[in-house]
Amino acid sequence: MTLLTDKPTTHVDPQSTVGAAPEESRAARLTSFEVSDFPVPNGREEEWRFTPVDRLGGVFADEADDIRGDDTNGIDHPADYDVSGVLDLMGPSLAPGQAPRGTVLVPGDRGAVVASAHTPEALYLTLEAEKEYAEPLRVNVHGNGAGRLSSAHYVVEAGHHSKGLLILDHTGSADHRGNLEVIVGEGADLTVVTLQRWEDDAVHLGQHDAQVGRDATYKHISVSLGGSIVRVNSNVRYDGPGGDATLLGVYFADAGQHLEHRSFVDHNTPHTQSLVTYKGALQGDGAHTVWVGDVLIRKEAEGIDTYELNRNLVLTDGARADSIPNLEIETGEIAGAGHASSTGRFDDEQLFYLMSRGIDETNARRLVVRGFFADIIAKIGVPEVVDTLMAAIEEELATDMAATA
């Protein structure tokens, strides 16, 4: 395929493809530890209407993990966890209901509730107060087979004025449901990166909830590249004024891939800040991405500042990006609140301009796509994540070029 012969640039207005905003306040959404409170979704529910739930049967199951083998031949888990990078931070694992587990994250949907119910022992990491961790803290999750049910729950507590970077790296394949519960203490500065680098047949549902303390800084970066269906929800609320949350996401969806990101910033505290930025590219038939960004500014949350943005770049026909910002404002006393969302096709005029300067099509496309991601990559600011991401983008583009050459 040659892009130059494609249809002219079109702009897909995301608002035209969706119905009205949900009539119910985001605050009223059910949360519960009871599996029976969340029936298996049928796809008509507001929060599941974009997700191919018919392909999610396995991961919704109210069943324990698919553990095989025995003591003599060795136990074969659905996923292996490499925690060698965080041994110093590990405390005794937490059972359901054992604080701080459950103090920040209460499941908000079927995936999260079964993850919680079937994780008897949650990994518990503590960053020591006032300590700065110079090296990234890593947890590597490797799925051991497509369709194998896997559950996880992690609790991360950053002590007051601590500083660190946690990278959660997902590879291999599984039917994985994972919860992440984050407590950012007063004045702490924590960055959590979740990399979805699954094989093509993996399924991953994730609920990541954080509570941002007084004057604390929290950054959640979601990078979704692999997997058949990936849906990561990143939620934030505050525990004191001065809290600052940045939620970033980058995704690249191929043919048949469904990558969904939802974020919810609950401005429940005055003088807090949030910045939500997600950017994604899509290529190939049936590539589908979803971003739903909810922000709630409660009545008491005076003087807050929030901005959320989503941009999608559709590289080929047959791909679809849904993009929905929801801003609910209950007080007029705010410093700032805004959102922007757009989905655009690859711009043939840009390609012509670059090629008219002698740059061949492959390199011209590369420049445009890299340029599209440049600002969010600058925001990520974690060198090794940026390198991984750039390499993955190069690989995606090379795959596309080979497929269309």
Place this chain on the structure above:
Amino acid sequence: MTTLEIRDLHVTVETDTEEKVILRGVDLTINSGETHAIMGPNGSGKSTLAYAVAGHPKYTVTSGTITLDGEDVLAMGVDERAQAGLFLAMQYPVEVPGVTVSNFLRTAKTSIDGEAPKLRTWVKDMKGAMEALRMDASFAERNVNEGFSGGEKKRHEILQMELLQPKIAVLDETDSGLDVDALKVVAEGVNRVKENTGLGVMLITHYTRILRYINPDHVHVFVNGRVAESGGPELADRLENEGYDRYLQAAAV
């Protein structure tokens, strides 16, 4: 010595409803060192001619030929035409978000030359060319055409021309929207490249103003998709006084 030869060129553009005929038999020969002013009213097809030479995919050549030193330009891709030595300074340069001017220029230079320029000379050349065009050094780190003023866009086009060193350049209304000071800077740039490299120029313009700073060897009046009359610089003076009315009436008959 290079020759761009356009013979009996017919071009259509695809609109939502039809294949619209725009160029109706254009003949034009431009040699190295020559400057040809193409003057005509809005909508006469000047930009279409420029795009057809550069190979914009929206425009279809239905008959006629374009050759560069005998090589069939129409058989070349857009990038190959630039590599062969053609350059188009666009009337409406395109924004490329996230791509810095410096990255863009280096990539373009590498593509045209077939090898990366030597870092030290390149940095020096770029700095020199930017200074000559009165462009601030910070310009190099801005994204291509993003948030540029009209004048900055045009200077940036000429900057590319200086650095890429084409054989024949088509300048599509590079003078439009420039104040006198900017116009002088841009014209100086064009003259400098002409002098240094023997560039051949197709100078498309709506106004005679720029011809005070760039002296044309030939002037062609472009009306209704073809050259209606050709002459020397004196033809520009006549257009200055009489406008295009005479030609438009003739074309309407």
